[in-house]
Amino acid sequence: MRLIFHGPPGVGKGTQAERISIAENLNHVSSGDLLRTAVDAKTEIGLKAREYIENGLLVPDELIVNIVAEKINSAECKNGFILDGFPRNLSQAKVLDSTLEKVEKKIDRVFSFTASEEVIITRIAGRRICKSCGAQYHELFSPPLKENVCDKCSSKLYQRKDDYPETIKVRLKVYKEQTETLIDYYNQKGILIEVNCNGGKKEIQQNILTGLHSMSEKERDTE
DSSP, X not given: OEEEEEOOTTSSHHHHHHHHHHHXXXXXXXXXXXXXXXXXXXXXXXXXXXXXXXXXXXXXXXXXXXXXXXXXXXXXXXXXXXXXXXOOSHHHHHHHHHHHHTTTOOOOEEEEEEOOHHHHHHHXXXXXXXXXXXXXXXXXXXXXXXXXXXXXXXXXXXXXGGGSHHHHHHHHHHHHHHHHHHXXXXXXXXXXXXXXXXXXXXXXXXXXXXXXXXXXXXXXXXX
8 A cells, every 4th residue: 555644844744654654554755764874874965955954945846756755665665654744735745646557557545644733743843853863842742841951961952954844844845735736636536535634643543544435445345
């Protein structure tokens, strides 16, 4: 099974991708993680992408399409995958479809995650990361024992530039402007499922699983 988890930054699609990938035995492919790895490694793509990421802008298609395509065609994704954060616009979606068609595959489901702007800003702006070991915390949901100090290595925590409230608003504005046609594209294909993410993690996960099972039942009914 090949799935797409689509939604604005901070909506919780990454967390749910991890949960569902385990439950359904699928490979979790995060475009954000792939790009951050490239940025940290200071690869050619990483250096070009850094400026866009730190200013809350979407990374240009040409910088992300190739790295994602290489991943989903690898042996790790042979039994299926969950694409988290990709595609982000209609152009990327069409390239993805073309790439999969070449190997006689297709996207089975697209889950569109939604949440209020207030909820999203609260989730993102509270993130803190350890400078030394990379451990992640949240000021409200999973705070460290000592303020701004990592529980694991006692190093200082920091907030990524793209997690600042003012940057988040830019990211949400760009997301809305560039993804509306993408939602219509998958809706017309009949594979789009909307998931409200204002609730808790377990509730959201159950909504996703219910969507998967309900669509499977519909497909069996039409056979």
